[in-house]
Amino acid sequence: MRIIVYGSLRRKQGNSHWMTNAQWLGDHELDGYALYDLGHYPAAIPGEGKIYCEVYRINSSIMAELDELKSNTKDYRRELISTPYGSAWIYLYIRSLEGMERIEGGDWVKRAEEEK
Template structure:
């Protein structure tokens, strides 16, 4: 890994085929990864949020990104005002994951921690792209 590169774990709209995957177009994909069962994922409507506590593993993808891409990801994620970053240990090394520490409303949990599969189920039910919080 180059001195200015970072590993990032993405689990929502940055995954391949999702709405923001173009931001990782130039990044090196390191493949699928599933975290330890230490998190909770919530459905915020058009995107998910993960909290750094819980009992669910999160499914996603690992990328090696350069400094500019990392800055672009920070901007998309509203870091540090909306999301925070924490490091997780992966087989490829320590990687950043974006987490939200406090939710101000009661949102639906993505029970199995896989945003892509969750959205596919919602699409099949005809309820994706609605604002689905329980507030």
């Protein structure tokens, strides 16, 4: 199975240790989604724009760990989408984003550069 990640699970980010045993397949620009800054992690929702992601091959135990990580907040739902590497799971935000700042460039890693 595959997962597509766009924020703190990406390489060299705060939660990348969760992906230690995953196989990186490549980067992907995902069209039709918007990215928002929630502080320590982002939120992706369907919308205008594109977001920069990484696609990984994972096993069921990594998926279970990620489901547990995401279900602790009850803010995300997992959805299957199409990527150049095959279908992959993505976690989409399900709460209101009113008052949250959109990351216009769609790249969590480069968000600080946008603020300048």
